[in-house]
Amino acid sequence: MIKFSKRQLKTPRLMRPVYLVTAGQSKFDRAMPEKKTEELAIDALTMASRLIDKTPAELKSYIHTAYYGHFADHFGDQLLGEAVIHDRLGLDPLGTIGIKTGGATGGSTLWEAVKTVASGYSDCALAMGWERMDEVPTDEGNHLISCAADKDWETPLGHIYTGYYAVMAQKYWQVFGKEEDSFRRTLAEISVKHHGYARFNPFAHAPMKITVDDVLKSPVVAFPLRALDCCLMSVGAACAIICDEDTAIELTKNTKNKPLRIWVTAGSHTLRPACRRDMEIPLLPHETAEQYADLEERFPGGERYPGFTGFLAARMAAYYGYHMTGINDPMKDLDVIELHDAFTISDVQTYEDIGLRPYGEGRDYVESGDCYHINPHTGQPGKLPSNLSGGLIGCMHAVGATGIMQVFEIATHLWKRWGEIHGNPGLWKEFDREKPDDWTDLQVKGANRSMAISHAGVGSHVTATILMDPDHLLKKDA
Amino acid sequence: MSIYGTVRVKNGKYKIKGEFHHITPNMPIRNQDEGWRLMGVTNPRDMTYIHTYGGESVFFENLPKGKIFGTRCDNQDCEFKGTIYLPFRIYCPDCLFKNTVIDLTDVCKKTAKVHTFMVCERSGAFNTLDKPIKFINVEFEGVSTILMSYLSIGEPKIGMGVVPIFRTVNPTYTITDLSWVPKETQETDLPEGFTFS
Numbered sequence: 001m002i003k004f005s006k007r008q009l010k011t012p013r014l015m016r017p018v019y020l021v022t023a024g025q026s027k028f029d030r031a032m033p034e035k036k037t038e039e040l041a042i043d044a045l046t047m048a049s050r051l052i053d054k055t056p057a058e059l060k061s062y063i064h065t066a067y068y069g070h071f072a073d074h075f076g077d078q079l080l081g082e083a084v085i086h087d088r089l090g091l092d093p094l095g096t097i098g099i100k101t102g103g104a105t106g107g108s109t110l111w112e113a114v115k116t117v118a119s120g121y122s123d124c125a126l127a128m129g130w131e132r133m134d135e136v137p138t139d140e141g142n143h144l145i146s147c148a149a150d151k152d153w154e155t156p157l158g159h160i161y162t163g164y165y166a167v168m169a170q171k172y173w174q175v176f177g178k179e180e181d182s183f184r185r186t187l188a189e190i191s192v193k194h195h196g197y198a199r200f201n202p203f204a205h206a207p208m209k210i211t212v213d214d215v216l217k218s219p220v221v222a223f224p225l226r227a228l229d230c231c232l233m234s235v236g237a238a239c240a241i242i243c244d245e246d247t248a249i250e251l252t253k254n255t256k257n258k259p260l261r262i263w264v265t266a267g268s269h270t271l272r273p274a275c276r277r278d279m280e281i282p283l284l285p286h287e288t289a290e291q292y293a294d295l296e297e298r299f300p301g302g303e304r305y306p307g308f309t310g311f312l313a314a315r316m317a318a319y320y321g322y323h324m325t326g327i328n329d330p331m332k333d334l335d336v337i338e339l340h341d342a343f344t345i346s347d348v349q350t351y352e353d354i355g356l357r358p359y360g361e362g363r364d365y366v367e368s369g370d371c372y373h374i375n376p377h378t379g380q381p382g383k384l385p386s387n388l389s390g391g392l393i394g395c396m397h398a399v400g401a402t403g404i405m406q407v408f409e410i411a412t413h414l415w416k417r418w419g420e421i422h423g424n425p426g427l428w429k430e431f432d433r434e435k436p437d438d439w440t441d442l443q444v445k446g447a448n449r450s451m452a453i454s455h456a457g458v459g460s461h462v463t464a465t466i467l468m469d470p471d472h473l474l475k476k477d478a
Numbered sequence: 479m480s481i482y483g484t485v486r487v488k489n490g491k492y493k494i495k496g497e498f499h500h501i502t503p504n505m506p507i508r509n510q511d512e513g514w515r516l517m518g519v520t521n522p523r524d525m526t527y528i529h530t531y532g533g534e535s536v537f538f539e540n541l542p543k544g545k546i547f548g549t550r551c552d553n554q555d556c557e558f559k560g561t562i563y564l565p566f567r568i569y570c571p572d573c574l575f576k577n578t579v580i581d582l583t584d585v586c587k588k589t590a591k592v593h594t595f596m597v598c599e600r601s602g603a604f605n606t607l608d609k610p611i612k613f614i615n616v617e618f619e620g621v622s623t624i625l626m627s628y629l630s631i632g633e634p635k636i637g638m639g640v641v642p643i644f645r646t647v648n649p650t651y652t653i654t655d656l657s658w659v660p661k662e663t664q665e666t667d668l669p670e671g672f673t674f675s
Contacts, residue, residue: 001571139602140602141602142600142601142602143605144602146602150565152534152652156653158598161602163598163613166613167595167613167615223596272565275567277623278622301636308615
């Protein structure tokens, strides 16, 4: 679709306020031969219970329906894995369903859970996601992931997803990056930042203290992307509990978790980037058509939209989400975000799709220091810190869990519990990880509004999950 | 006797012959660091899928004949009538009328240029292309979409003119039967099994 009807652009509306009450996650790692998936799921739900001072049995007694995000059945050679987990969590005979939207599976799982509560069908829903990518050798894993591309027109071309993705990166690199060394260093800076923040996250799979030069010297995967520009392949689980207002208040009474308003919106675009037809840029609330009138002059080769340089699905998820919640300018209205940094370059592309910067100018979000917890240029808090978890590059990409991990992370900031949870020595010990001597509390002070972007493939599905402290809404009837 | 699994269609049904899977034993996974205790087991799987190209079969049938087919929406009532698609789309994504199959071979030979590219040093299991794989996305005049393929000779650049080549000897009937080379490439330089037409 390249033109939209008014009905298609309707601002989504929930039938009643919906709240995120608690969330939890397991350890994330490349392989976990010591645990079955059900053990990881139970770890996540147990943690969610603990954060609101409940036993798992007490929390379970509130759950009315369960939504499970698990992308790749063929990785584990187990169809209906959702039914296995549901049984092992002891939630039979409640209604349950599996959700699969590639890398956006976690976000999509939340989308469904929020809608079921908003509709009144359930007052409390479980959203649980997981993935285990350690059950096949890496080259077979790459083949299985490549099956998420078009099996007739793309998969036979190398059976390697990076190749289908990296052509977009190459186009962005040449058109908007102008092949500048300085832009390449900016991409590397993202990897340094995300691996670096992962050092303060006990859940994280790949904490590293590295430099820009380390990234630039890492092995080429598909130029200009190098190994340290790429996300992880992880094992782990994450969950969230979604409730109506009365249940949220009851579940959190006398606990440290304040119920957070939650909205999830979604967009989509062609599975094959090849099928993207040229269209006008859909504008976000703070943008004007005039600002893009000379885009081609400023960036020769950037005449197609979204072409191979943008993600229409991300733009549409943001479009619906901003209108739904009253966000005008995300740089001003949000306090902390988690983005789907599958690759450093797609992180930059997403800055533009969701309006942190105009199209073509995404690099400035990094170069200005706005994306940091503490802006390295000013020593002051970053304007809108991103991926303080470490993101997909430093923390994890256990596909079905990723979007829920992101929401767990931004919620801990709004609950003002980031330091308590991530600094807990017991957790570091439990995960057999060494808490660094320079461990730093990355709590974003005064955080009241946040967003997480969950993204599939080359942009086939994207969700935007927005959390707000109910005392800091931007739109009363949201 | 072991033979590759083969399939034909007769009276609207699949008729299969040969071996479609191979049984190999499960093997224990043990922990070397903990007294070789049992951790799990391997589950070997070797399967052959049976897959139809459906309405796209005309595209794959014609690659080894040196032809590239695309499709066009000819529905008079469609707002986007006349839009041409390559990759082949069986139905118009706007009006959902069945598209007309059209021969785009000449358009491809005369107007193809590289929209973007990527040189990939790695591949996944089951890959049959030589590495590094030079992925190219090819744009054509008058075609609304951009085709993903691979360059067999030379180094890709954005904007470079390319021409199609076809695996006419021992075709695979997959998208790998189509590849591209820079304009002015001589037929004698083409990879084994490939020709210009």
